[in-house]
Amino acid sequence: MSAMPANDTELTDLVSPTPQERVSDYVRVSDRAYLHAGHQRVRMVYATRTGSMVAVPEEAGRRLARGTLEGIAPELLDGLREIEAVVTDGRGELDTVLDRQRAATASLSDLRYVLLPTTYCNMGCSYCGQQHTRGRLSGSHRDAVARRVLAGIGRKTTRTVTVSWFGAEPMIGYPMILDLSARFTAAAHDRGVGYVSGMVTNGTLLTLDKLRVLRQECHVAKYDITLDGPARIHDAHRPLRSGRKSFDRITRVLLEALQDDTLADVTFVLRSNIDVANADWVAEYLDTMATLGFADNRVFFNLAPVYSWGNDVSRIELDRRYYGQREVEWMRRMHGLGLHFVALPTEPERVLCAAVSQSVEIHSSSGAMFSCSEYPLVPQQEAAGGLGSIETLPVHAPRPLGPFDDWHDAVAAGETACHACYFFPICGGACPKQWREGNTPCPPYKFTLQERFDLVAEMNGLTPAPC
């Protein structure tokens, strides 16, 4: 967040905005005022076209909230133009936003492959919608996956390739990760194509040695690991099929990794899936993590409400508005503890998810290709065969269109509330799959914007102004 330069006294030096300029529809102003530097009254402005939050003099904030630019100081107006809080769009702003998203999703220069190297997971979480089975993947499946990724690396238009290892639990397929990564990194190096990799894992099979190998040989530099509470809560919420516990082991390995010089550029996102069973223990979890030493600028905390993967989670799901309020409390606590998190998006959404861009393909360990990351290993979706077999789809063509590649047209046509939503540029509509299954996937910040204004103000040293 930045403070805009003008103050109320500068409002005496007025110029009118150009006639066609107006306040963007994608601007919100805080209801409350705050004190900047102990005395200057400001309001917060959030411009979702660019994901920018700024503090402006209170009177200017009032004018913006009323939708008028008259009387706003010229240098402040310049700053507001830059963050697209003030716009000149002749046509609807939604078209501009959608055009940007369409351009990003249509580009095939940055390719991403989400690869499942196994069908099995050593955990049995109640909220998971996948079905896991033991068994080795065939050599022909592995070769088919390799062919497609290598073809992508070899395409003239490719600038970067990202490989995301996904599961089931991907570390069960560790030998396949090593084998495929060796082929991918060599090809990317030969072609001068950027190559980055990450992994979504339950963390139980990681060791310091494996993290080092994954970094050095497989270029894995980002991990998404789920911890659902303090030790006893996590161990109950995410039970290992063996009956063993995992919290202490996962956190010990992560702390070792944070101390290891060879892993200095590796980042960790610690996700917590929150439902009725663990919501009351989130505060204790955050305190525990801070005490253990996770207030580190390479560790990001991502709290998320449990939602349906097509399975019935209605008994354990929290009401979104209630969840949103609790999340702000937890974020305030994280701020106090020095833990890192994102209170509000700071950039517009470009490529919402795998399902809306042919630059992303998902290779299930079943042999089927998907576009949505919540389809692999979900029995009903696997039975339908996805977008086709990885072994037989033409290797030099992008993946076939999936069920959600029409998302931008659907938003333009008003299929969901997103077309009229102030959050659309930063949210992108959250999840096409959920909308089409009849759920409303709005993120928690939609229901708690004022509370987040207060939080961001506090995080930036602003104090509540007296009424």
Ligand code: SF4
């Ligand atoms: S998902 Fe909800 S918050 Fe996001 S753009 Fe659509 S209506 Fe808005």
Ligand code: SF4
């Ligand atoms: S449609 Fe929803 S579940 Fe599927 S990839 Fe996109 S965000 Fe994920």
